[in-house]
Amino acid sequence: MENPPNQPPAGKPDDLDTLFDGYRRFRAEVWPERRRLFQDLARDGQSPRALVIACSDSRVDPGMVFNAAPGELFIVRNVANLVPPYEPDRSYHGTSAALEFGVCVLKVPRIIVLGHAMCGGVQALLRGFPPGAQDFVEPWMTGIAQEARRRTLACEPTDAEAAQAQCELETVKLSLRNLMTFPWVASRVAEGTLALHGGSFDIRTGVLSYLAEDGSFTAVA
Secondary structure, three states, X not given: OOOOOOOOOOOOOOHHXXXXXXXXXXXXXXXXXXXXXXXXXXXHOOOOOEEXXXXXXXXXXXXXXXXXXXXXXXXXXXXXXXXXOOOOOOOOOHHHHHHHHHHHHOOOOEEEEEEEOOOHHHHHHHHOOOOOOOOOXXXXXXXXXXXXXXXXXXXXXXXXXXXXXXXHHHHHHHHHHHHOOXXXXXXXXXXXXXXXXXXXXXXXXXXXXXXXXXXXEEEOO
């Protein structure tokens, strides 16, 4: 007999209870200290310091990486931290819609594309997509990131691990190039009111690397 909807499998802990326990700790320990901050944000609205485009990977939390408080970062997350090219049609464009809101409405002063090590989307792009990832993940990755894959393979990486690491960095560079196809991004960059940055976080070491002008990634001191 199947479990009723919203019930955990027999013998397994209820993850919702775990989440609620976390909320209770937030209310008891964090909310009293941050109450004024949230009230100010509710009254004054948000004015984030940066828009961060990051991967949906649960191991990479941009707020934690940058030690940011609520209201400081406008975060857009998707598979493999990709920015699609500018395509203003009537289709659904979640990432582009968030970019438009952050840039044109909130007027963020900078955009950071944050890649990361051990990205599952990049691994699938290089080695094949797992069962169950064909409806949306595969066309998302192959439709946007093929250039990153081609650039990686053209460098003739020594092994699969090197190819993975190289392609993860190429997706950051690709997303930055695609950002410049958005006219309201390009115009603000030209005016000097918007800056674009690239970075990569290694979940194995906790090290953040920054994309330099020469195209290399250097660890942030």
